[in-house]
Amino acid sequence: MSDTVEITVTVNGTVHREQVSVREHAADFLRHTLGLTGTHVGCEQGVCGMCTVLLDGQAVKACLLLAPQLDGHEVETVESLAPGEELDPLQQAFKDAHALQCGFCTPGFLMTATALGREGRALSRDEIRDELAGVLCRCTGYEHIVTAVERYLAETPARERADV
Amino acid sequence: MSETTIERDRTAQRPNGIGADAPRKEDDRLLRGDGRFTDDVDPARALHMAVGRCPFPHARILAVDVSAASELEGVRQILVGADVARRSEPISVLRPVPGAPPLPFYALAQDVAVFEGQPIVSVVATSRAIAEDAVELIEIDYDPLPHVSDTIGALEPDAPVLHPGVLSSNLLATNPQGAGEPEERMAQADVVVEDRFHINRVTGLPMETRAIVAQWRPGARELTVHHSTQVPHLVRKQLAESLRMVEGEIRVIAGDVGGGFGLKLGVYPEDVLACLHAIDLRQPVKWVEDRLEHFRATTHARESVHDFRIGATADGRILAMTNTYTTDLGGLNSPFGSAQLSTIVFTGPYKVEDGYVERRVAITNKTPIGAYRGYGQPEVNFARERLIDRLARRVGKDPLELRRQNMLRPEDLPFRNPGGGLYDSGDYLATLELVVDAVDYDGLRRAGRGPRPDGRLVGVGLTSFVERTGYASAKFLANRGSQFGAHESVTLRANRSGGIDLYTGTPTFGQSSETAFAQVCASVIGIDFHAIRVHAGDTGATPLNTGAFASRTMIAAAGALKQASERLRDKALRIAAWRLERDGVEGLAIDGDVVRDPDDPGRSIALAEVFTAAIIGQGIPIGEEPGLEATAHFEPEEAAYAFGSAAAVVAVDPETGDFAIERFVMSHDCGVAVNPLLVEGQVQGALAQGFGAALSEDLTYDPDTGQLVNGTMLDYFVPTAADIPEVELHHTAVPSPVTTFGVRGVGEIGTIPPGAAIANAVCDALAGEGVELTALPVTPERVWRALQQARNRSETS
Ligand code: FES
Numbered sequence A: 001m002s003d004t005v006e007i008t009v010t011v012n013g014t015v016h017r018e019q020v021s022v023r024e025h026a027a028d029f030l031r032h033t034l035g036l037t038g039t040h041v042g043c044e045q046g047v048c049g050m051c052t053v054l055l056d057g058q059a060v061k062a063c064l065l066l067a068p069q070l071d072g073h074e075v076e077t078v079e080s081l082a083p084g085e086e087l088d089p090l091q092q093a094f095k096d097a098h099a100l101q102c103g104f105c106t107p108g109f110l111m112t113a114t115a116l117g118r119e120g121r122a123l124s125r126d127e128i129r130d131e132l133a134g135v136l137c138r139c140t141g142y143e144h145i146v147t148a149v150e151r152y153l154a155e156t157p158a159r160e161r162a163d164v
Numbered sequence B: 001m002s003e004t005t006i007e008r009d010r011t012a013q014r015p016n017g018i019g020a021d022a023p024r025k026e027d028d029r030l031l032r033g034d035g036r037f038t039d040d041v042d043p044a045r046a047l048h049m050a051v052g053r054c055p056f057p058h059a060r061i062l063a064v065d066v067s068a069a070s071e072l073e074g075v076r077q078i079l080v081g082a083d084v085a086r087r088s089e090p091i092s093v094l095r096p097v098p099g100a101p102p103l104p105f106y107a108l109a110q111d112v113a114v115f116e117g118q119p120i121v122s123v124v125a126t127s128r129a130i131a132e133d134a135v136e137l138i139e140i141d142y143d144p145l146p147h148v149s150d151t152i153g154a155l156e157p158d159a160p161v162l163h164p165g166v167l168s169s170n171l172l173a174t175n176p177q178g179a180g181e182p183e184e185r186m187a188q189a190d191v192v193v194e195d196r197f198h199i200n201r202v203t204g205l206p207m208e209t210r211a212i213v214a215q216w217r218p219g220a221r222e223l224t225v226h227h228s229t230q231v232p233h234l235v236r237k238q239l240a241e242s243l244r245m246v247e248g249e250i251r252v253i254a255g256d257v258g259g260g261f262g263l264k265l266g267v268y269p270e271d272v273l274a275c276l277h278a279i280d281l282r283q284p285v286k287w288v289e290d291r292l293e294h295f296r297a298t299t300h301a302r303e304s305v306h307d308f309r310i311g312a313t314a315d316g317r318i319l320a321m322t323n324t325y326t327t328d329l330g331g332l333n334s335p336f337g338s339a340q341l342s343t344i345v346f347t348g349p350y351k352v353e354d355g356y357v358e359r360r361v362a363i364t365n366k367t368p369i370g371a372y373r374g375y376g377q378p379e380v381n382f383a384r385e386r387l388i389d390r391l392a393r394r395v396g397k398d399p400l401e402l403r404r405q406n407m408l409r410p411e412d413l414p415f416r417n418p419g420g421g422l423y424d425s426g427d428y429l430a431t432l433e434l435v436v437d438a439v440d441y442d443g444l445r446r447a448g449r450g451p452r453p454d455g456r457l458v459g460v461g462l463t464s465f466v467e468r469t470g471y472a473s474a475k476f477l478a479n480r481g482s483q484f485g486a487h488e489s490v491t492l493r494a495n496r497s498g499g500i501d502l503y504t505g506t507p508t509f510g511q512s513s514e515t516a517f518a519q520v521c522a523s524v525i526g527i528d529f530h531a532i533r534v535h536a537g538d539t540g541a542t543p544l545n546t547g548a549f550a551s552r553t554m555i556a557a558a559g560a561l562k563q564a565s566e567r568l569r570d571k572a573l574r575i576a577a578w579r580l581e582r583d584g585v586e587g588l589a590i591d592g593d594v595v596r597d598p599d600d601p602g603r604s605i606a607l608a609e610v611f612t613a614a615i616i617g618q619g620i621p622i623g624e625e626p627g628l629e630a631t632a633h634f635e636p637e638e639a640a641y642a643f644g645s646a647a648a649v650v651a652v653d654p655e656t657g658d659f660a661i662e663r664f665v666m667s668h669d670c671g672v673a674v675n676p677l678l679v680e681g682q683v684q685g686a687l688a689q690g691f692g693a694a695l696s697e698d699l700t701y702d703p704d705t706g707q708l709v710n711g712t713m714l715d716y717f718v719p720t721a722a723d724i725p726e727v728e729l730h731h732t733a734v735p736s737p738v739t740t741f742g743v744r745g746v747g748e749i750g751t752i753p754p755g756a757a758i759a760n761a762v763c764d765a766l767a768g769e770g771v772e773l774t775a776l777p778v779t780p781e782r783v784w785r786a787l788q789q790a791r792n793r794s795e796t797s
């Protein structure tokens, strides 16, 4: 039970040194140790995508990682998107398109789309659907989410996204 | 691209008032990851609960040995069935089946467990991991008993009786309803079509599972419960009953709720357990359901068998309809139990005066059934609309013509149908003509069914439907034994910043009520939408209400919002008039953050000043009471019926049964839309759940072991963004005469059409083969099997 290890991880730009249980997954660590409760948990099986965060810039499912595996890496969570008063353009696109209802899935979609935006590829609506298929939503029927991501990708030049 | 014809209401009197696409009040916190869902509440010194569940569908519990588990370091308390029976009362039913005896059940199974997943023991420890380890160490000796998993099989004379102390069979109740002389009409009919239709067992699967955090202050006798629920005030009532407490000692707080869909209505066993532990241990206790538990312990829905019959004249005029249907209750009667609305809309939008419908409720060894978006309406729509198409083929008419011929016209309304529903108003045919035009039905018919160059056959399927939204009066509910009313309530309270605090017992779970409520207030009062702050879901702060389900929120809340807004506005204007030294309020109006003098547009008084004067009671008219707040309760006189039509176009591979939905067009009428963009979101979302239930979702129990075979997120196929066909939405807006502002409910209608429209389209494509689908979901395999059957039939005949 006292199986813990010390890790050093950078989360949203802040370096954390923490003692973590070897059996705790990364989503629980972010939520309950660091208090970053924007990352959600819906299945702990890698299917629903509620726990999607960026690990060294890649969208990953945090429930499939153990907290010790974060050691030495950089994590970005939904809390990093809008540090100030203004929403970031992706969040604003979600708001304008009514792309969220209960909002439980929203952080998963936002982080997936953030990674997508940084890739700078132009995507068709169908390709966007495929890219988003790793995150489930039970409220919106996806149409408005696809629209929000489509507008975001179209309106934000790739260069600008890359320097975020 | 999704195309929509929802027109924005240009007449909206105020920015963000009724009819405007106001930005959602809920969005900013949720977009920033700053929502507050139940698992986000982490009190200091919280303990964690895990629940040990029965692995069998039906078993006697012979012995429970907790000795090894209690010695595990970190374990604080273990409860077994006898503890719970001593300490609490059985969980009550909120919406009983009329005529049914109570099937009381405790939070932990007593001698016999009746479904896989039923709680048997609960453990609280310093971490969830330790609590789960302890559950593994508990030795439970079970004697597996014969089980029933088939809904109809449960009613066979040789089926084991699951609640022998209360009932002599597994039939919980039979509820007949009808009008006219259906059997005489059937006897006179030239054509009678009938069949048995099987509706699949599905689940709403909110992305946030259930969760609770219970905290007890013994000195204050105060139990604070953070809970993921749609109905905090009903949870408080049920907890008080089960825990033998008075309601005043309990405060239920629903923060942000990650989807409900009917599954989070009322108390579940784990809620009682967490509270018992918290009271005993005097420390906060948290339980968050994991997804495997969710598939077994949170209510399922829809499973039912409908024996539907339609009699008609040789030229297709419908003379009578009957439907005898059996809903599967599962092992216990959950607070809402199995679907009750298949009865009231069984004849749909058709002019049928002679009809009979009978609901039978069967008990099986499966997870209890509860409410789910639609609550019986998608189910019966599938049965009736499949038969309408079959009747059309029998009398040699196009299904479109047959629907036109039999549909109720606006002048027929109001209309009392044989299921007991009173249709308030509407133009049902207009919604059908809208989809027929949009999909170019005539063009599709001219083009023929194929085969196309790709070998596929093309079919088009229609469905038209009505949906009951909201409840007719509390009197209607009382006759059915319901433990809740039909009203909604709201409290508005002015604050010294010139804003209004709006208090509602309706929590936030995606239905956008914070936004829509504020829009109504902004419209009636004239205050800026952004100056209204909504406080939702805390029983310690909000007026008693009913809760958010049955598409009833706006139907009832609109009236309460209007009344409270008018009262608060009128008093604010009296005070403003006095301060402006005017004789009366005539012509005075609130405009954003000021009250304007009509005679002198330059002259105005800040709302903050008016509100402050009222709150401190200084500078208000003589005889005016200090304070500025209003609470209103409102009960609509009748339920309102939303309605609509849909068309699906499919291309079917006649060899493999594979099919693609090439178009899906839906029209709907939800009366006056408070916020058209939100209405569209509600319809899209419900449609997606409808597509899931129509195409892929199917909770399956192994008939031999009685166990759920696909109870994980990986094995239960809910649609992803890549699975939903593009949808085209159209709408009409006939105001309902029975509600404030003419609204109709909107939350559930989208669940109704997919099953019927898609199955009708596939059968239309395969009409040459004589394929008739009678079960959901419509999978390629099911289509292939139906094709084989039809071919074998034609070979042997
Ligand atoms: S919680 Fe990680 S994918 Fe579902």
Ligand code: FES
Pocket: A099, A100, A101, A102, A103, A104, A105, A106, A136, A137, A138, A139, A140, B207, B258, B259, B510
């Ligand atoms: S908005 Fe509720 S799950 Fe997506």
